[in-house]
Amino acid sequence: MIKPEDTRIEELGSPKHVSPLELSTVYGDSIGNFTPLEARIRYDIDLGTGAAEDCEEVFFEKAGAREKIFYNPADVSAGIVTCGGLCPGLNNVIRSLVNQLAAYGVKRILGIRDGYKGLNPAMNRPPIELTRDMVDHIHFAGGTMLGSSRGPQDAAVIVDFLVENGIDMIFCIGGDGTQRGCHNIAAECSRRGLPIAAVGIPKTIDNDIFCIARSFGYATALEEVRRVLDCAHTEAKCAVNGIGVVKVMGRESGHIAAGATVASQEVNFALIPEVPFKMEGSGGVLELLRKRMEKRNHAVVIVAEGAGQDLMEGHSDGVDSSGNKRLKDIGVFVTDSIKDFFGREEIEVNVKYFDPSYIIRSVPANCTDALLCDSLARNAVHAAMAGKTDCLVGMLHDQYIHVPLPLATRERKLIDPEDDLWVRVHESTGQPLKFQV
């Protein structure tokens, strides 16, 4: 539950400078407008759906260029850092950040190398100075021109670095862990009374940022997963009792698996972390799969990497350098379970396993994501220029908003099995709305 006070955005101080952008303050003159300070976007937009509705109305600050800004652009040095795994659109975000900063008249833009490592002098990775020319064509390539890495660095060390390098605003592009790190930077600056803006741009191919409708990279990832599902479907159909099993990203949420299932319409079973299932026994996936095979002789199964962790023996072994829980390999488990089950049943099947992971995340952004990246980046610059800090920019109901980092990182956006997306999955797969467990 979000409370109205959860959405309040930190500010560095009162904005005194006149924005150099040539926007209008008058509606009706056919010239785009500055966003008023008081503009808000409503969080709950439906009525009478039967879901709990006794909460107070919640609004988020609308993102956009402000007429008065906190910084004098001519004096500003900005830093940009990309962290964590690759995601389609990183270079688009970098490019639009640089172009929008330049549009404000910012002269010094530093690209931090290799994630938060580049903000720790001990790691010996001096930043590179970015120009519009340098970023002109980067959006045609996947990956990030700045490099990336996993794992946090000490906020005190980072803030020392920002001060020593005269950086007034830092844009942190990354997932959950990165945004926590961005919050720590903002908090440390606040503690020291430093007028440094720390603004996040959420990057998660898993599409699981709280309060945000869609994160960049997700739409592109679906295209790539659909390609793989087409291959899995072809392999399954052309083999004797063929079964294609595809593992996709999705540590805690199954958005990629669910979205690709509905987009491709070729999946028969979609298994995600939010929806419990069992393999064996009555009502288990294997029994359902046998029925499918009897009827149609081929099947496609998609499984998110975080699904069914409770089904596998052994302890999960700790966390990786980003602080993510190490997962047991559900893709291999499902594949082996299927082979084992049909072996016991003495039914010939041909199981083909697909683990495309990196192939999905290292491609350039498609148009849907490119549009999102451009708006996120430009609004992040507007936010920082206005003196907003400890927040990220995101899209909600096709609008752009500011979300306080403590709220955005408080929990993850999961698939609610009662929501439309999961009903769509049920409709296109034919699997039950809820598995027996």
Next chain:
Amino acid sequence: MIKPEDTRIEELGSPKHVSPLELSTVYGDSIGNFTPLEARIRYDIDLGTGAAEDCEEVFFEKAGAREKIFYNPADVSAGIVTCGGLCPGLNNVIRSLVNQLAAYGVKRILGIRDGYKGLNPAMNRPPIELTRDMVDHIHFAGGTMLGSSRGPQDAAVIVDFLVENGIDMIFCIGGDGTQRGCHNIAAECSRRGLPIAAVGIPKTIDNDIFCIARSFGYATALEEVRRVLDCAHTEAKCAVNGIGVVKVMGRESGHIAAGATVASQEVNFALIPEVPFKMEGSGGVLELLRKRMEKRNHAVVIVAEGAGQDLMEGHSDGVDSSGNKRLKDIGVFVTDSIKDFFGREEIEVNVKYFDPSYIIRSVPANCTDALLCDSLARNAVHAAMAGKTDCLVGMLHDQYIHVPLPLATRERKLIDPEDDLWVRVHESTGQPLKFQV
């Protein structure tokens, strides 16, 4: 301005049958739910933006499966018709309509051939009976398996046809003209007291349906246009003073031109119907283009087909068979104007003209559109089953709603030059927020 009463949906009668769908009516049981009758989606979701806000609050009916339905599915015959120009996703919509009708238990589904022509017996195009197997793979192909054509047919003739063929519900997939036709069918049925549902699914690659955030095919079209823009940019850069001019769809609205401009980031001038401009003289496009050429030696211009109609001599010659105003060719006009201007200025330029039209609209849907098509189609079936008529289904704020056809066809959704999208165009092109005229 939309008034609350504008959003009221026509109903054929009181729904007495229990839906055969196995959805839940309880929140919290992890099973997807029927949509309550009273569920609504709020139209205005922002506050304090400075735009006129003195209007009454407007809500749209939320689309979705109802617990009680008007028809007994076992008795239902349904018709599906696709009209007008091709658009990516038509086959996806047909496929999901068939599958959702089958999920209700509908046995007889008729595919109407060649648009509204197939609803006129004089045209001698008997419908084909559709099965799930027949539509299983159609979404891999562009176009429509049913064929399409332009132009209306007499509503009385159509309703006679529906009655003679025992059709209880008709799904009309098409643009503005098609939806007016769908309204005429609903009105004629109402006049005769016939319990026939006429439900529209809006199809416009131009993305200009009123009240609706995004129509299917648009996201795919952007990908194709971006490919062409890449070619135009390559041609322009590799020639001596190269200028690429690309004409795209957009009769009354510039959504494709504007969206592709921001997605590609390679366009220098975007010209759309909503934003007046002049070619010649001070502040004209040609003068701005000369400045661009002096600085960078190459340029890309995108122009929507409906832009700048006031600049060309002669009368527009009537309307086409869909009732659309015939347009003068702005692509050729802009190209010739550029050649002429630089000729007069004695500056060598190499102008390459691209007119990709059909190439953009006949491809299969990308994932973003595939997801939209599936939800639109399934919600259209839910609407018809519940006895809704004279309405279309659409997406608004990432939710699905019913829109009365009279409202949906009252006006077109145009680009407001004061909205974010046009500001993004300005930022990525460098062209003025508003041209001098």
Next chain:
Amino acid sequence: MIKPEDTRIEELGSPKHVSPLELSTVYGDSIGNFTPLEARIRYDIDLGTGAAEDCEEVFFEKAGAREKIFYNPADVSAGIVTCGGLCPGLNNVIRSLVNQLAAYGVKRILGIRDGYKGLNPAMNRPPIELTRDMVDHIHFAGGTMLGSSRGPQDAAVIVDFLVENGIDMIFCIGGDGTQRGCHNIAAECSRRGLPIAAVGIPKTIDNDIFCIARSFGYATALEEVRRVLDCAHTEAKCAVNGIGVVKVMGRESGHIAAGATVASQEVNFALIPEVPFKMEGSGGVLELLRKRMEKRNHAVVIVAEGAGQDLMEGHSDGVDSSGNKRLKDIGVFVTDSIKDFFGREEIEVNVKYFDPSYIIRSVPANCTDALLCDSLARNAVHAAMAGKTDCLVGMLHDQYIHVPLPLATRERKLIDPEDDLWVRVHESTGQPLKFQV
């Protein structure tokens, strides 16, 4: 070494029927011609290269439509079977076989299901009768509309099946094992004095058919592998000391690995079965990789699945159902060796492993392969109609030829490290022409 007598083609008898095809026998009338019986293609086409040249001149029969044919097309029943793993272009071949048979006037064309299994009545897979309409759109999809399976069936059983089903000619599309099976069918028919033609169309994504320049599917596979290499390169460049390792098909020959390396120009090490290498020690791959990493901080390694089998401990465990030797997993071995080595050296590296296999082979054919498939299929029909048997059709020096099955399956076409392709690999990777072992 090929001897002149190795290229002699078996014939069922003297061709007495006049071909119904409307080709010409006159050169210069601007109408395509029947191929004369005596037309031949020269095998060795270079002189003075220094390679052994003391052999006799070798010629292959030129494929093509003959003026006189062995069968009366009206009486012919033809069978088509696809065996082994998927390969881009299978449906193209099926489609062109059906269309060319129909062009001759053949009325009964049987599609054999699931590979050679479908020729064994015990497997209970009755053939399906194919028409031109049924195959009209199959080339847009990957896979094979007939299904496929691995493994041989008894030739006597197959020939019984052919006789019982009245099949006069059988087209066997498959790899090495399939072509041996095809030869066994031809031999068994010959033994029994049956006028049944058995003609092969070689299918190997590995491109390793002896005497043949390029087999279908190879050109398409390269496109898919290049996509994966781009991802591997992006992942490697964006990580701290990133190394991408990509395993590709190539059991005994490295054509895919070598071709994709040169086409992408992004690979630093290409490891193939034909070229020995060691991982450890001076001159080993790991030492060379360390040098690369010191200089450029990222690297891409491609490895064919059959490479370096001698480096891994343990015995290879038998053969699969196609009779192929089971391979130890060189991809995992190389990846682990790299991690282990840099761990010992205390150098941080980020190794990303890619195993795309099925993704590469289940896509539709690109144009280069589509052209090849069409010519192979039509020439196979011409060969069978002329009464040729126990042979396959293939492309050599951009011409189409008949190759006796005993010759074609005698050995595999391997990459000669002294040939141009391997020199190109050396040039684009910078790896030595020959590894130290």
Next chain:
Amino acid sequence: MIKPEDTRIEELGSPKHVSPLELSTVYGDSIGNFTPLEARIRYDIDLGTGAAEDCEEVFFEKAGAREKIFYNPADVSAGIVTCGGLCPGLNNVIRSLVNQLAAYGVKRILGIRDGYKGLNPAMNRPPIELTRDMVDHIHFAGGTMLGSSRGPQDAAVIVDFLVENGIDMIFCIGGDGTQRGCHNIAAECSRRGLPIAAVGIPKTIDNDIFCIARSFGYATALEEVRRVLDCAHTEAKCAVNGIGVVKVMGRESGHIAAGATVASQEVNFALIPEVPFKMEGSGGVLELLRKRMEKRNHAVVIVAEGAGQDLMEGHSDGVDSSGNKRLKDIGVFVTDSIKDFFGREEIEVNVKYFDPSYIIRSVPANCTDALLCDSLARNAVHAAMAGKTDCLVGMLHDQYIHVPLPLATRERKLIDPEDDLWVRVHESTGQPLKFQV
């Protein structure tokens, strides 16, 4: 007819320097080899085909690295120029030229800007110095990083420029006109006794270079044309009596039209410059088209831009700046003829016209072309280093050869309607082998 003496290659003098490349001269040591001086590739490789065979045997010099070279690489300055229209693979050729020159140890590589214009000081386009780093990623983009232009420059002026800039070898990438220009440079150098090598790399998307099997860009162009044909087919099938007309490149030869026809298998009429046809009257295309429409209700027509020039009234108006004859617009003519014909016949048809031109040629090279570009470029460097001049490198029978420029530009490689490709077109379209005229 080619005579043996036509294939003799000009040389600048006797090669005295030892090549720095680490190739072998021994066969059997598993190390790639230098190409012996006397290595030759046979031109005619078939026997007994019935075509005229009374000519003398013709051999071409085999391309490749020579053990002894003419230049001392350390002293060499090389120039690279790209001319004429864009073609997929230009950047691949530039990149491999630079890399191979660097492999020889050449220190100074000049990129000439904007075609032959950049070799005329009056045009004021100083060359840019190319490094390996500068070209590292250019092959991911279409076009040419050097720019291009049409039209010749005076050979004397060019040679003055080469001398003044100390350029020892010039690589001319371009079509027919460019290769004539390259010959003029070689001839002028020879006249002046200058030891400057002029080596061509043939670039023609039309695939019509004499003596050469396939030129780069052609395979990629087919993919793009097939995409357009798919769209044309979809548009035709989905409209009432739909007819798609696609115009493609092919001024004097129909290789693109013919190749794309066979690759797509969706074309019903293919019209090319080499095969006369008439539109009107008995046996004319329009009558054949009517029959097709009666049977199948839709059709696709592909027409090469140089086809049917005799059918259109009026004089062709001169030549363009490349010296190519200006063509009358056969695409518009065919489209209008079809509309007119069916109008007269009072049959409703919907004709959609596609003119994709630039879209086809400005994309990056596919793998098939990338492999070709790499080999052409590296062999061109080997040729120049060995002191060869007045020649181009090309592929014949999958081998690389030197062709004297006077021979290569003597005539164009046209489609012989008696060859296999045109028979394939007939088979896949159903059109006659020869049109009535």
